[in-house]
Amino acid sequence: MxxxxxxxxxxxxxxxxxxxxxxxxxxxxxxxxxxxxxxxxxxxxxxxxxxxxxxxxxxxxxxxLLPEEVKPEDLQYSRPESLPDGVVKITAILPAHKAFIVKKWEEETKKQRKK
CATH class of the missing domain: 1.10.260.40 (lambda repressor-like DNA-binding domains)
Structure with missing residues (x-):
């Protein structure tokens, strides 16, 4: 890849x-x-x-080695103020099947945060 x-x-x-x-x-x-x-x-x-x-x-x-849609600044590890403790935003390059799983986890996390 x-x-x-x-x-x-x-x-x-x-x-x-x-x-x-x-x-x-x-x-x-x-x-x-x-x-x-x-x-x-x-x-x-x-x-x-x-x-x-x-x-x-x-x-x-x-x-x-970065895909075009990913900018170097997107890879900086940080926890924006709007995210609660224990939650981080990341960017990753993954095979399609693993990316699918990660997207599902993201959806679950968003649903839990809305509760």
């Missing part, structure tokens, strides 16, 4: 910055053939390679 997210974000950043694969290769110090394999979804980069790419794009690595 994270490889697809990274690939999506990489391609989006390249487009947004008007960079091509050759320029990314030059900026990151990673071979053009590996960049090509990576951008075609056929490579399995190491963490060090992911970091080189993120640094070359002047983007924190964790942002390259």
């Amino acid at each position: 994270y490889s697809e997210i990274f690939l999506f974000n990489l391609l989006k950043k390249l487009k947004d910055r008007n960079l091509n694969k050759a320029q990314l290769s030059e900026l990151s110090g990673i071979s053009p053939s590996f960049i090509s394999e990576l951008t075609n979804g056929r490579a399995n980069p190491s963490l060090a390679m992911l970091e080189k790419i993120a640094v070359s794009l002047k983007t924190p690595l964790y942002e390259m």
